[in-house]
Amino acid sequence: MQELLQHPASFPVACGLLGAMLFVWRSYLLVGEGRRALELKRQEHESLFARHVDAVIAVDTSGTVERANAAVTELTGLRAVDLVGRPFMDLIAKPVRMKTAQALKTALDGRQNTIETEVPQPMGEIAEIELTSVPIVVNREVVGTFEILRDATERKKLERELENRALHDYLTRLPNRALFADRLKHALRRRRRDGDYVALLYVDLDRFKPINDRAGHAVGDEILREVSARLRTVVRDADTVARIGGDEFAVLLETVDSETQAITAAERIVALVRSPVTVDGEEHQVGASVGIAVSSPSTEDPEQLVHQADLAMYDAKRRGGFQYRLYSHELEQVGSDWSHRLETQLRRAVDRNELELEYQPIVESENCRIVGVEALVRWTHPEHGPLLPASFIPIAEESSLITELDRWVLDHGCREVRRLVEFGLVDEEFFLSANLSARHFEEPDFVNTVSDILLRTSFDPARLQLEITESSAGGDTDKVKRLKELGVKVAIDDFGTGFSSLSYLRDLDVDVLKVDKSFVFSLGADPASVAIVRTILTLAEMLNLEVIVEGIEDEKQLAQLEDLGGSLVQGYLFGRPVPGGALAGIISSGTIEPGSVPDPAPHGGLSLVDPPGGVPDPPRKWVSGA
Numbered sequence: 001m002q003e004l005l006q007h008p009a010s011f012p013v014a015c016g017l018l019g020a021m022l023f024v025w026r027s028y029l030l031v032g033e034g035r036r037a038l039e040l041k042r043q044e045h046e047s048l049f050a051r052h053v054d055a056v057i058a059v060d061t062s063g064t065v066e067r068a069n070a071a072v073t074e075l076t077g078l079r080a081v082d083l084v085g086r087p088f089m090d091l092i093a094k095p096v097r098m099k100t101a102q103a104l105k106t107a108l109d110g111r112q113n114t115i116e117t118e119v120p121q122p123m124g125e126i127a128e129i130e131l132t133s134v135p136i137v138v139n140r141e142v143v144g145t146f147e148i149l150r151d152a153t154e155r156k157k158l159e160r161e162l163e164n165r166a167l168h169d170y171l172t173r174l175p176n177r178a179l180f181a182d183r184l185k186h187a188l189r190r191r192r193r194d195g196d197y198v199a200l201l202y203v204d205l206d207r208f209k210p211i212n213d214r215a216g217h218a219v220g221d222e223i224l225r226e227v228s229a230r231l232r233t234v235v236r237d238a239d240t241v242a243r244i245g246g247d248e249f250a251v252l253l254e255t256v257d258s259e260t261q262a263i264t265a266a267e268r269i270v271a272l273v274r275s276p277v278t279v280d281g282e283e284h285q286v287g288a289s290v291g292i293a294v295s296s297p298s299t300e301d302p303e304q305l306v307h308q309a310d311l312a313m314y315d316a317k318r319r320g321g322f323q324y325r326l327y328s329h330e331l332e333q334v335g336s337d338w339s340h341r342l343e344t345q346l347r348r349a350v351d352r353n354e355l356e357l358e359y360q361p362i363v364e365s366e367n368c369r370i371v372g373v374e375a376l377v378r379w380t381h382p383e384h385g386p387l388l389p390a391s392f393i394p395i396a397e398e399s400s401l402i403t404e405l406d407r408w409v410l411d412h413g414c415r416e417v418r419r420l421v422e423f424g425l426v427d428e429e430f431f432l433s434a435n436l437s438a439r440h441f442e443e444p445d446f447v448n449t450v451s452d453i454l455l456r457t458s459f460d461p462a463r464l465q466l467e468i469t470e471s472s473a474g475g476d477t478d479k480v481k482r483l484k485e486l487g488v489k490v491a492i493d494d495f496g497t498g499f500s501s502l503s504y505l506r507d508l509d510v511d512v513l514k515v516d517k518s519f520v521f522s523l524g525a526d527p528a529s530v531a532i533v534r535t536i537l538t539l540a541e542m543l544n545l546e547v548i549v550e551g552i553e554d555e556k557q558l559a560q561l562e563d564l565g566g567s568l569v570q571g572y573l574f575g576r577p578v579p580g581g582a583l584a585g586i587i588s589s590g591t592i593e594p595g596s597v598p599d600p601a602p603h604g605g606l607s608l609v610d611p612p613g614g615v616p617d618p619p620r621k622w623v624s625g626a
């Protein structure tokens with residue numbers, strides 16, 4: 001070697017040799033490093049797999065289990081080692097195997113997907129599972145799938161519970177408006193086929209409101225329960241009695257061979273309701289105004305029948321109540337005059353400065369800090385005085401008027417709250433929450449409208465929260481996304497009152513759930529409500545959503561809510577809605593003690609508008625959208 005190196009011609013050869021040796025050595029080191037890195041990655045991957053809180057099963061292309069993690073045992077009662085080598089489908093309940101196999105196949109085709117399936121449990125019950133199938137791709141080839149199983153039993157239980165609540169009235173346990181609308185639709189379809197008639201009896205109580213105000217809600221509730229029980233005695237099992245609103249009921253007689261049968265039922269209702277109800281030793285008398293509409297062989301539209309029964313009920317009211325009326329064509333004129341007049345007046349209301357906003361504080365339950373306000377529209381009607389939205393929003397929603405109204409609210413609210421910000425009366429997080437009607441949300445240029453108003457009013461989008469209903473949000477997830485891109489927060493209003501699936505919340509990407517006040521009202525009386533509110537709070541936490549619980553009226557409800565974990569709250573306990581002018585005084589201290597804001601007057605001095613003749617609400621539509 002020495003000689004070789006000394007030879008002049010050999011020097012480059014030696015260098016080459018050395019270089020090659022170094023190269024081999026370095027490569028060797030690199031390969032070693034690569035292997036070690038790979039090994040580390042493998043271990044990382046392995047611990048993710050082994051310790052994942054969800055059950056994860058690796059399945060090969062033939063559907064055989066290759067590996068399973070520890071969480072699988074918790075879910076199925078089977079040890080991971082016992083699963084290896086067995087078909088994955090063995091784990092799945094028989095009735096849903098086809099559907100599950102299809103999900104696996106989709107993943108083998110390279111597409112990740114999530115389905116709901118069922119897995120039998122060791123004790124025989126069935127767990128409802130959310131199954132995500134993820135393709136395992138090696139060298140661009142799908143070599144198997146990861147099956148990720150998540151227990152969805154609790155969520156599904158809540159979904160069913162909510163669905164049940166969404167279809168029933170908690171006070172009387174009767175079907176509610178949505179379920180009634182559905183039954184009516186089906187009854188009409190069936191009857192058209194069979195050739196006989198369906199009768200709809202619309203019942204509105206007389207003198208209920210004064211009793212409820214004077215004797216209190218507990219007595220009012222008892223009367224409503226008693227009336228429900230009496231109504232049920234008038235009908236057959238196949239018929240439906242529903243509670244449609246505060247003191248409004250509807251009765252569906254599935255099969256009548258003539259009007260006479262419907263009239264007999266109405267007579268009995270009038271007589272039964274007028275007989276006094278005794279609560280705590282005291283007698284109370286209410287009455288029933290009943291409107292009857294009977295389908296003809298050509299009646300297809302449930303809305304039409306509702307409209308007719310509604311008009312007939314108004315007629316009974318106008319004549320002093322405690323009686324029934326049968327629909328006749330002449331009644332059309334009265335009803336259309338009424339809503340038409342209100343619509344025309346509402347159109348002019350903006351120009352005439354008759355609209356106003358009231359604001360209700362939204363408060364952090366544990367420290368009473370005011371975090372924002374909800375804007376609620378009021379209309380001071382030239383003849384009827386201040387009106388609640390329930391009197392005119394439905395009329396505005398029947399036409400494009402609602403869009404104008406919502407725009408006015410947004411514009412006005414942004415300006416008023418901006419002034420509070422400019423005066424330094426609120427902190428950085430203080431927000432304005434505004435309601436949006438579903439009809440407005442559906443408009444194609446809706447998001448642009450919002451962004452125009454924000455620009456025009458120089459309002460910080462981060463301070464705006466828009467309240468939409470579950471049905472409108474579910475209908476257009478893209479719009480929710482675009483709103484969020486503007487920097488606006490999106491809340492689901494009246495959460496829990498009208499939908500069937502919770503899984504959509506995950507995809508929807510909203511920020512806030514506003515739990516409907518009906519849950520709070522039933523907190524004391526109904527243990528199911530406690531469970532529901534608790535689950536909603538847990539669910540919201542899991543999905544990283546904020547919660548605002550509406551309708552807190554007393555300390556007891558507040559304490560109960562705090563026991564459940566607390567959240568943001570809104571309700572009469574922290575103050576009824578107040579006009580913009582009074583807001584500064586209330587929020588400037590930053591906090592609000594429960595019960596510290598005096599009630600301005602029952603219902604804030606506002607009323608529902610009565611059409612001529614003392615009828616409580618304007619005729620409305622309620623079959624559509626059910």
Ligand code: C2E
Pocket residue numbers: 360375376377388389390393405406409435436437467493494517550551552553570571572573577
């Ligand atoms: P919402 O958005 O769920 O508003 C809450 C309603 O509950 C308000 O009634 C509020 O005054 C009432 N409330 C608040 N705390 C309590 C409480 O502790 N107990 C009770 N019993 N009620 C409480 P309001 O102002 O009559 O509004 C009714 C509905 O009208 C609103 O329900 C909303 O859906 C609609 N609305 C109100 N303002 C607007 C608006 O500017 N635009 C649109 N599109 N809809 C509006």
Ligand code: MG
Pocket residue numbers: 374435467493
């Ligand atoms: Mg609202």
Ligand code: MG
Pocket residue numbers: 493494514516517550
């Ligand atoms: Mg609400």
